[in-house]
Amino acid sequence: MSNVELEGLRARLDEINGQLLELISERAQVVQEIGAVKEKQGVPKFDPEREKQMLEKLVASNKGPFTSGTIRTLFKQIFSASLDLQSTDHKKSLLVARKNHAEDTVIVLPGGVTVGGLSSLMVAGPCSVESELQTRTVAAALQKAGVKVMRGGAFKPRTSPYDFQGLGMDGLRILREAATAYGLLTISEIVDPRHIEEALDYVDVIQVGARNMHNFELLKAVGEVNKPVLLKRGLSATLDEFVHAAEYIMSRGNMEIMLIERGIRTYEKSTRNTLDISAVPILKQECHLPVLVDVTHSTGRKDILIPCAKAALAAGADGIMVEVHPDPATALSDAAQQLNIEEFNTFFNEVKASGLYR
Numbered sequence: 001m002s003n004v005e006l007e008g009l010r011a012r013l014d015e016i017n018g019q020l021l022e023l024i025s026e027r028a029q030v031v032q033e034i035g036a037v038k039e040k041q042g043v044p045k046f047d048p049e050r051e052k053q054m055l056e057k058l059v060a061s062n063k064g065p066f067t068s069g070t071i072r073t074l075f076k077q078i079f080s081a082s083l084d085l086q087s088t089d090h091k092k093s094l095l096v097a098r099k100n101h102a103e104d105t106v107i108v109l110p111g112g113v114t115v116g117g118l119s120s121l122m123v124a125g126p127c128s129v130e131s132e133l134q135t136r137t138v139a140a141a142l143q144k145a146g147v148k149v150m151r152g153g154a155f156k157p158r159t160s161p162y163d164f165q166g167l168g169m170d171g172l173r174i175l176r177e178a179a180t181a182y183g184l185l186t187i188s189e190i191v192d193p194r195h196i197e198e199a200l201d202y203v204d205v206i207q208v209g210a211r212n213m214h215n216f217e218l219l220k221a222v223g224e225v226n227k228p229v230l231l232k233r234g235l236s237a238t239l240d241e242f243v244h245a246a247e248y249i250m251s252r253g254n255m256e257i258m259l260i261e262r263g264i265r266t267y268e269k270s271t272r273n274t275l276d277i278s279a280v281p282i283l284k285q286e287c288h289l290p291v292l293v294d295v296t297h298s299t300g301r302k303d304i305l306i307p308c309a310k311a312a313l314a315a316g317a318d319g320i321m322v323e324v325h326p327d328p329a330t331a332l333s334d335a336a337q338q339l340n341i342e343e344f345n346t347f348f349n350e351v352k353a354s355g356l357y358r
C-alpha cells in the first residue's frame, strides 16, 4: 500500500470518527430530553426492557464484521454513559445543589448568629440534658468561652431501651432556660414528628440525628416548619443518600438546613466511627448548605479532637460540634467521649489559635 493510499484511509477514518462523535453527542441530547420527560412523569430513568429491545434490534441488523457480542458490548457502553448523564442532570436539578444556587447559604439564627459564610461556628454542650445544674454549669462555661450555640439532647436515641432515654420535654425546657440565662441559642434532637410543634418554643435549631436521617416522614415534617434544621449524616449513609435526605426537607419548603458529618461505620475500630473528612469538600462542592463536623461522635475519643477539628476546618467546614459535660465520668450517656469544661477550653483555644477558625 502506498503512503498516499494510507493517508487517504487515515483521513477517511478521521472523518468517520468525527461523524461518530457528532452522532453520539446528538444521541446524548435526545437521551437528556427523554430524561427530562421521565423526571416530570416521575418514572425511573433506567428501563431494562427498553435497553434489551434496542440491543436486540441492533444485533439483528448487524452485518459484521463485528460479532453480535462486540456490538452488544459497544452499545451497552454508550447506553450506560447516557444513563450516567441523566443521573448527573438529576443531581444538578436538586434544590440543595450548588448548580442551582452558586452562593453559599448563610443561615441567620436569632441574635444575628450566622451559620455558613464568613465565620465559623462552635456548637458545644452535653450529650444529654440531665439536670438544671448540669445544664447551667455548661451554659455558663460556654458563655465565658464565647460560644453562641449550645447543644443538649432531650430525646435520646439510645441503642438499648434500658439506657437513659433523655428527659424529653422537661429536658428541652431546662435547655432553653439555661441557654436564655446565659445568652445562648439551643440545638436539640427531635425524634418524633408529634413533638416538633411543642419543641419549637425551646429550640433554635432542630437536630435530626444520624439514626433518623432515613426517617422520611420526620424529614418531611421538619421541612414544613419555620426553624433551621441540623441534619446528621446517617450511620452508614452515602453522601448521595445524605444529600437526598436534605432534599426531603428542602422540598417541603424549609431552606435552612445545615449538614453535619458525624462519622460513618467502617471496619476500623480505633475510633467509634470513621470521620469522613472528604465528605466536607464534596458536600461543599455539591450543595450550597453549611457543613459542620461533629468531632465527638465521629471519633468517640477525646485525645484526637484538636487535630480532627483542625482537619475539618482546613477541609472547608463551617463549624464544629463537640460534647461538653461538667463531670463526664458521671454522664448518663456518652460518658467516655465528653470533654470536661477545662478540656473544652483548651480544645477551643487550640482550634482558634490554629487560624483555621474564622
Ligand code: PEP
Binding pocket: 127, 153, 157, 189, 208, 209, 210, 211, 232, 262, 294, 297
Ligand atoms: C447526638 O448528637 O446527640 C447524637 C445522638 O449523635 P448521632 O445522631 O450523630 O449519633
Ligand code: MN
Binding pocket: 127, 128, 297, 323, 333, 334
Ligand atoms: Mn452523644
